[in-house]
Amino acid sequence: MGDLVGSAGSGQPVAVEGRSMAILYGSETGSAEDIAIELGKMTERLRFQTTVDEMDGFKLADVLHASLVIFVTSTTGQGDMPKNTLKFWKNLRREKLNNTNCLGSMRFAIFGLGDSSYLKFNWAARKLRARLMQLGATEFFRAGEGDERHDNGIDSIYLPWSQELKSRLLTNFPLPPPLAPIPDDVPLPPKYSIELLPKILDHPTPAATPSLPDGDHNDGDDGDDDAERRFQASKTKSAARSHIDHPKPGKEQARQDWERLKATFPAHLARQDPAFERVNPRGFNTLDKDNILKDHPEKYLLKPPTDQPSNLPPQGLLPIPNTFVGTLTHHERVTPPNHWQDVRHLRFEVPVGDAMADISRGVGHLTMSIWPKNYPEDVDDLIGQMGWEEVADKPLQLKGRAPTGLYAHNRVASLRQLLTHNLDITAVPKRSFIRELIFFTEDEREKERLQELTLPGNEQEFYDYTCRPRRTILELLRDFKNVKVPFGRVLDLFPIIRPRDFSVCNGGSSFKGAVKNDAIIVEILAALVEYKTIIRKPRQGLCSRYIKHLPTGARLAVRLKMSSGPRLVPNMTWAARPLIAIATGTGIAPIRAILQERDSYENPGEAVLFFGCRNRAADFHFEKEWGTYEGAVNVFPAFSRDRIEPDPRTTVSGAAPTDPAVDLSATSAGAVQYDSHKNYVQHLIRKHAQRVGFLMVRRPIVCVCGNAGRMPISVRSALLDALVISKVVGSVGEAEAWLTDPDKVTFWQETW
Numbered sequence: 001m002g003d004l005v006g007s008a009g010s011g012q013p014v015a016v017e018g019r020s021m022a023i024l025y026g027s028e029t030g031s032a033e034d035i036a037i038e039l040g041k042m043t044e045r046l047r048f049q050t051t052v053d054e055m056d057g058f059k060l061a062d063v064l065h066a067s068l069v070i071f072v073t074s075t076t077g078q079g080d081m082p083k084n085t086l087k088f089w090k091n092l093r094r095e096k097l098n099n100t101n102c103l104g105s106m107r108f109a110i111f112g113l114g115d116s117s118y119l120k121f122n123w124a125a126r127k128l129r130a131r132l133m134q135l136g137a138t139e140f141f142r143a144g145e146g147d148e149r150h151d152n153g154i155d156s157i158y159l160p161w162s163q164e165l166k167s168r169l170l171t172n173f174p175l176p177p178p179l180a181p182i183p184d185d186v187p188l189p190p191k192y193s194i195e196l197l198p199k200i201l202d203h204p205t206p207a208a209t210p211s212l213p214d215g216d217h218n219d220g221d222d223g224d225d226d227a228e229r230r231f232q233a234s235k236t237k238s239a240a241r242s243h244i245d246h247p248k249p250g251k252e253q254a255r256q257d258w259e260r261l262k263a264t265f266p267a268h269l270a271r272q273d274p275a276f277e278r279v280n281p282r283g284f285n286t287l288d289k290d291n292i293l294k295d296h297p298e299k300y301l302l303k304p305p306t307d308q309p310s311n312l313p314p315q316g317l318l319p320i321p322n323t324f325v326g327t328l329t330h331h332e333r334v335t336p337p338n339h340w341q342d343v344r345h346l347r348f349e350v351p352v353g354d355a356m357a358d359i360s361r362g363v364g365h366l367t368m369s370i371w372p373k374n375y376p377e378d379v380d381d382l383i384g385q386m387g388w389e390e391v392a393d394k395p396l397q398l399k400g401r402a403p404t405g406l407y408a409h410n411r412v413a414s415l416r417q418l419l420t421h422n423l424d425i426t427a428v429p430k431r432s433f434i435r436e437l438i439f440f441t442e443d444e445r446e447k448e449r450l451q452e453l454t455l456p457g458n459e460q461e462f463y464d465y466t467c468r469p470r471r472t473i474l475e476l477l478r479d480f481k482n483v484k485v486p487f488g489r490v491l492d493l494f495p496i497i498r499p500r501d502f503s504v505c506n507g508g509s510s511f512k513g514a515v516k517n518d519a520i521i522v523e524i525l526a527a528l529v530e531y532k533t534i535i536r537k538p539r540q541g542l543c544s545r546y547i548k549h550l551p552t553g554a555r556l557a558v559r560l561k562m563s564s565g566p567r568l569v570p571n572m573t574w575a576a577r578p579l580i581a582i583a584t585g586t587g588i589a590p591i592r593a594i595l596q597e598r599d600s601y602e603n604p605g606e607a608v609l610f611f612g613c614r615n616r617a618a619d620f621h622f623e624k625e626w627g628t629y630e631g632a633v634n635v636f637p638a639f640s641r642d643r644i645e646p647d648p649r650t651t652v653s654g655a656a657p658t659d660p661a662v663d664l665s666a667t668s669a670g671a672v673q674y675d676s677h678k679n680y681v682q683h684l685i686r687k688h689a690q691r692v693g694f695l696m697v698r699r700p701i702v703c704v705c706g707n708a709g710r711m712p713i714s715v716r717s718a719l720l721d722a723l724v725i726s727k728v729v730g731s732v733g734e735a736e737a738w739l740t741d742p743d744k745v746t747f748w749q750e751t752w
């Protein structure tokens with residue numbers, strides 16, 4: 001971290017010497033990372049020399065060089081730290097640091113992201129904060145705890161917190177006169193650099209993607225070596241269509257882009273110019289507030305998703321570290337065609353080679369990550385909108401640091417390849433994205449509208465325009481037609497495609513029933529995300545659309561990792577413990593894996609499964625399987641949309657199937673009419689309270705998987721009631737203590 005850097009268009013340096021800020025994040029699915037990036041932009045404007053990276057990207061010693069440190073972390077698993085913090089966290093927890101006051105010089109602030117439906121709300125941030133203070137660090141600003149359960153999600157807490165933090169920084173860390181913060185309408189210098197290479201790609205078609213060399217282990221060959229080699233090698237091949245281009249040298253191109261950018265400002269001057277309206281005689285209807293916010297579906301060129309798009313995303317494997325090459329061997333829609341939800345059962349054959357022993361240890365507890373890709377029609381669309389046709393298929397070299405999670409062979413890719421494999425052009429735009437667009441349009445109305453959408457106080461408007469209709473970046477760019485992003489800025493602007501994690505839904509012999517010795521069979525159950533939004537335009541999640549059309553035989557880079565929390569089937573002793581599983585929808589996936597894994601041991605313990613779905617006929621997943629397990633698995637399905645009637649198949653043989661006359665006065669719900677009108681898992685838990693109580697005193701494993709939100713809260717309350725109803729304890733307070741005592745119950749929740 002060093003001297004003055006760059007210039008922010010005012011002739012003044014961007015950062016002040018010795019005024020440095022390290023922003024360290026821990027994130028599983030990107031929310032904490034987005035916040036860290038946004039905070040980074042804020043502190044850059046306050047002229048802190050700012051570095052934003054995941055915690056594991058920092059060495060503890062380096063962090064101490066920063067004047068101030070901001071930590072942003074989500075909580076995952078059961079109150080656990082996110083994966084990209086584990087190295088840093090381990091370092092911080094070393095015993096030899098105890099009583100050393102080694103962080104005595106650190107001044108920090110922390111923002112946590114969590115979900116209050118979890119038992120251990122925001123525990124990662126709390127644990128981290130406690131340890132930092134224990135090692136002598138000083139908190140310079142109060143901790144913030146965002147909660148997904150709030151009306152506007154994390155923003156409800158984050159926005160006021162960050163505004164207050166900004167004021168505090170301005171007051172407590174004043175800038176030396178005559179410096180002032182960089183105004184919001186002056187662009188910040190680019191962070192990432194890509195330059196044109198003076199050769200064309202050997203496969204300049206939309207479908208062109210680099211492919212892996214031999215072998216099935218995807219090693220993530222992401223080195224910096226000899227970027228030209230591949231192009232040289234293809235020279236003869238592509239001679240017929242090759243032409244020598246003379247692009248500007250990268251630095252010169254970047255400088256020109258930068259000058260052009262700066263020239264579009266300051267915005268307020270243009271806005272005040274009365275001639276502006278005259279030189280823009282075309283109507284601004286599409287940008288008028290009413291049109292933008294009310295939205296007219298017919299404005300969009302996007303066709304509703306068809307069942308078989310003509311042009312599928314290209315196959316081809318990115319050099320993603322620690323991945324294997326999985327081949328799709330089975331792909332089936334398991335819900336009827338007329339059912340509202342499209343759920344897919346996919347099976348992959350994955351040669352894992354030497355990693356077999358490691359992976360086998362995690363069976364029953366694994367997730368599989370898949371990196372989705374964009375469709376060629378969307379990529380073409382964006383290239384057209386931005387006017388990138390000339391450069392779209394030319395090789396680009398990534399210089400310096402690349403954004404976290406961006407993978408390209410030898411750091412060379414065409415713009416089309418980046419847009420296809422790396423950049424999430426159909427994500428719902430974040431506030432920081434919209435704010436950046438202001439710098440890329442010369443149309444004053446557009447600038448003004450973009451600004452309005454991001455102003456503090458306009459959260460509802462922002463939310464109505466982006467999240468509620470789940471508008472995509474592509475669609476937003478169609479609304480703001482004059483936004484032209486220089487291709488060299490794509491890495492600064494567009495989010496990176498993140499892998500989507502799916503719980504592996506098989507275990508035991510089904511998992512290890514290998515075709516070859518070093519191959520395993522991995523199955524997932526994927527509910528495709530398809531929305532009908534308030535603007536009546538059907539929407540699909542990026543990964544859902546990708547999976548929907550994946551043909552059998554497709555080869556994908558997949559990563560297998562252990563879910564967080566305790567391993568639930570590590571050995572025979574654990575397999576023999578009772579299991580109380582509660583799942584809704586595709587939350588059944590990890591439960592099935594656990595049941596199959598338990599079944600591979602002799603004498604697995606008794607299991608009860610409360611499974612919530614809509615209809616027996618539509619989404620009672622794996623119905624036919626439940627009777628085939630060796631161990632006792634008693635399944636109590638709760639069909640929320642079917643007529644409720646006693647079903648002999650759902651009762652426990654030999655055990656009390658229904659409640660006796662119970663005294664409900666001590667339960668949380670008082671006199672609960674638990675199964676008179678509704679049929680959800682929580683009602684069945686109360687109904688079968690005696691069975692639940694019977695298992696609760698036998699040191700069970702309790703798993704809750706499925707939808708986040710009300711479900712885990714209601715289930716918890718029902719479990720507490722079951723403990724009271726079955727007279728295991730005398731009050732809800734005692735039940736609470738029972739459920740949270742790790743010596744009595746192992747509690748595991750995975751909801752999303």
Ligand SMILES: Cc1cc2nc3c(=O)[nH]c(=O)nc-3n(C[C@H](O)[C@H](O)[C@H](O)COP(=O)(O)O)c2cc1C
Nearest residue numbers: 027028029030031032074075077079114115121122
């Ligand atoms: C599998 C899973 C486990 C979670 N566990 C917890 C938890 O124990 N405590 C909590 O407060 N939030 C928990 N959350 C909520 C996340 O912290 C929250 O959604 C956050 O915004 C995610 O941020 P990220 O995308 O940066 O990881 C969990 C979320 C998921 C999907």
